[in-house]
Amino acid sequence: MLHDITANGLKIHYREEGSPDAPLLVLLHGRTANHNDWNGITQHFARRYHVLAPDLRGHGASDYPGHYAVPDMAADVAALLDGRRATVVGHSLGGVVAYHLAMGHPQLVERLVLEDPAAPLPMTGRPAPVRDDSTGFDWEMIVQTERQLVDPDPAWAEGLARVAVPTLVISGGPSSAIRAEPLAGLIPGAQLATIDVGHLIHMDARAEFLKTVDAFLTS
Template sequence: MSTSSGPEGTPLGDHPTPPPAQYTPLAAGNRVAYRTWGAPTAPPVVLLHGRTTNSTDWTDIAEALSATRRVYAPDIRGHGLSDWPGGYHYPQLVADIAEFIDALGLERVDLVGHSMGGAIALQVAQSRPEKITRIVLEDALPPFPLVPARATDPRPPQEEIDALDYDWDLIPATDEGANHPHPEWEAGLSKIAAPVLVVSGGEASFLSDAEQQKLTDLLPDARRVTIPVGHLIHRNDPDGFLAELRAFGIY
């Protein structure tokens, strides 16, 4: 069981036991840990977690999806059992996930991304449009500056950092990416041909409805639904989240 903190995560609580982690090396030498569910021959879906959590955060959702899908959930660099090599700006996170998909030999995948994972999913879809069939953005960080800007908390004492199951150095790096995203990320939305489902958390989320609607409007083929339970939609209303995935054709 893992613990998370901050606006993109809360204590994860009890889960069914997730499958053991597997590992794949990337070209830069760092390893990505990931977990799988479902039959190896089933159509693949990749789940990208939010900041400060890890692949185990998807356990309930992944078990449901595994009835019809091969589910892959990586620990994004600096989280969980993946390596913590430093370098946590979005281009590095995106490159890791694109390479992860290639390393596993996945030809066509659906992407589901929560918060930070949603921002990564959007950028992977820009760099690998031929690989992506559908995209689900669960209260995703948008590719334009957050308003108000996110303030990074002061660096905590080292003993607190040592107790975390993520690398604290990713916090300022990803805050910078949320506050000052590269303009090409927003411009590149027009390259995304895959249909996109934008699932927003409503007024209880720290991401505004206006931001989520703007993101939806900028995508060529997107529709938006609201599940008004806050930022952690798949945790707070798993049945509602799965129902939207089912309607979208994810399983």
């Protein structure tokens, strides 16, 4: 089912599947995507979890407020959770939002699965995004989040040292343009798995992605 809710002062559009009585699991999509990015994944997890898959601000049918600080995007998810504790799975930008949720709202996060997100370390040699006629997201979101990813606040890396929940980092390996591996070294006790298919792991290696995540969640 699809819903709209006012969270953190914004309209957040989200998809809901599974029993409301089951443990909560949140899926956070990557940049320029929306909840449909998890088609097929939501159904898998809905067998055991109450699944929420929101459109992050600036994406899909959620509001486009024009300001896109990553901690604010995490606060939107915190408002959606409304005090409930959840397992949080995030891909790419969604993974960055997920670890900010764990840093800023630790009481809401039970476990973290971070699929090929950028570690909060400066990037060099990354080509600037080129605006085209793509729709379904706010281009200002691209501009602002890119700035934060390329030159992150040093406090982000320091904050990861305080994350105290079981965490799995899944890297897309050498085939990915993102180096997620350093992230596992910044989060105490984090596990690292590599599925060398590039950045879109849950799409290009769905079965292996689900097997890896299921093993972590049931361990």
